Amino acid sequence: MKYKLLGRSGLKVSELCLGTMGFGTEAGWGATKEQSFEIMEAYANAGGNFLDTANIYKLGTSEKIIGEFMHPRDRDYFVLATKYSLLDNKTNPNASGNNRKNMMRSVEQSLQRLQTDFIDVLYLHIWDNLTPIDEVLRGLDDLVRNGMVNYIAISDTPAWVVAKGNTLAELMGWSQFIALQVEYSLLQRTPERELIPMAQHFGMTLTPWAPLAGGALTGKYLRGDFGRIKEGSNRLNERSQSITKEVVAIAEELGVQASHVALKWTMQQPFQSIPIVGATKLSQLQENLKTIDVTLTPEHMQRLDEVSAIPLGFPGDFFKEEGVRLNNFGGFYDKIEKR
Numbered sequence: 001m002k003y004k005l006l007g008r009s010g011l012k013v014s015e016l017c018l019g020t021m022g023f024g025t026e027a028g029w030g031a032t033k034e035q036s037f038e039i040m041e042a043y044a045n046a047g048g049n050f051l052d053t054a055n056i057y058k059l060g061t062s063e064k065i066i067g068e069f070m071h072p073r074d075r076d077y078f079v080l081a082t083k084y085s086l087l088d089n090k091t092n093p094n095a096s097g098n099n100r101k102n103m104m105r106s107v108e109q110s111l112q113r114l115q116t117d118f119i120d121v122l123y124l125h126i127w128d129n130l131t132p133i134d135e136v137l138r139g140l141d142d143l144v145r146n147g148m149v150n151y152i153a154i155s156d157t158p159a160w161v162v163a164k165g166n167t168l169a170e171l172m173g174w175s176q177f178i179a180l181q182v183e184y185s186l187l188q189r190t191p192e193r194e195l196i197p198m199a200q201h202f203g204m205t206l207t208p209w210a211p212l213a214g215g216a217l218t219g220k221y222l223r224g225d226f227g228r229i230k231e232g233s234n235r236l237n238e239r240s241q242s243i244t245k246e247v248v249a250i251a252e253e254l255g256v257q258a259s260h261v262a263l264k265w266t267m268q269q270p271f272q273s274i275p276i277v278g279a280t281k282l283s284q285l286q287e288n289l290k291t292i293d294v295t296l297t298p299e300h301m302q303r304l305d306e307v308s309a310i311p312l313g314f315p316g317d318f319f320k321e322e323g324v325r326l327n328n329f330g331g332f333y334d335k336i337e338k339r
């Protein structure tokens with residue numbers, strides 16, 4: 001296992017993050033407590049230290065299982081990331097959203113479930129389109145100053161909101177978001193339009209969620225075993241299937257599993273990227289850990305990029321047009337080394 005610095009910080013995290021959304025058997029799928037313990041034990045034994053959870057995962061069960069696992073072990077070894085924003089009490093209008101009241105309440109309850117007195121990385125889970133971003137940043141900074149949280153990060157939020165938040169935080173001397181969590185995989189490349197360039201600009205690490213598209217990119221659903229993915233999902237449509245078939249073909253050429261190819265594609269990007277990979281069985285985690293030793297050649301990367309290409313839309317595609325560059329920059333544009 002190699003370690004990377006998370007965003008513009010000195011925090012060292014393993015190159016694969018363990019997603020724990022499937023810890024708990026609520027909603028008819030997921031790992032039991034015993035299976036979750038086995039998965040975390042194997043992950044830690046392989047050098048993994050970065051765990052991703054949320055207040056909402058399995059209605060708090062994921063955090064509770066992690067708390068029970070970490071409590072008798074070495075809490076300090078783990079870089080524990082959790083999230084706030086999503087509803088965990090249906091009778092209280094302030095028990096959801098990005099507002100300060102919910103942030104404080106949610107963090108207090110997460111700490112209890114996790115049996116710890118600090119969170120290493122607190123993510124805003126999803127943008128609510130209601131709360132002013134200065135309220136969010138000021139609240140998060142207070143949590144950092146009082147020692148309940150070490151670093152802050154953000155997930156599922158428009159690029160302009162994150163950019164405004166980090167710029168404001170820099171001006172005010174507040175903590176800035178160091179990681180950006182978005183759905184990113186060979187089946188979901190739209191973050192390349194605005195979110196990823198924004199993250200690069202601010203030195204944030206991308207933490208792709210669902211890097212295996214919920215299991216679709218392992219190729220197992222091509223065989224008709226739908227598991228937790230519902231029939232009719234975009235992850236199983238014609239386009240998704242042709243991408244998955246290319247992943248399977250490359251895996252066969254390399255003598256590895258499709259999951260290794262799909263996961264490694266998210267890790268070999270020209271920006272810092274630490275995928276959050278889920279597992280509901282020990283065997284899946286053991287398989288996914290082998291990705292670390294797999295290397296995709298430039299030719300494999302190109303084939304994967306081509307089969308999964310998306311239009312960037314405006315203005316991305318407009319900027320790429322040769323005529324636009326020639327007319328506006330007098331032929332110099334292509335001679336300049338880009339940052």
Ligand SMILES: NC(=O)c1ccc[n+]([C@@H]2O[C@H](COP(=O)([O-])OP(=O)(O)OC[C@H]3O[C@@H](n4cnc5c(N)ncnc54)[C@H](OP(=O)(O)O)[C@@H]3O)[C@@H](O)[C@H]2O)c1
Nearest residue numbers: 019020021209210211212213214215227277278280284287
């Ligand atoms: N910020 C957000 O909004 C957000 C949203 C979703 C997830 N997340 C985070 O991202 C993590 C990962 O997301 P995810 O679980 O949806 O997606 P994922 O990592 O793409 O898929 C994980 C699923 O793929 C299957 N799988 C994994 N390894 C496998 C292997 N080697 N062979 C066969 N099947 C395998 C399992 O499905 P089965 O259980 O069906 O066997 C597993 O539950 C979550 O745990 C969570 O921490 C964040």
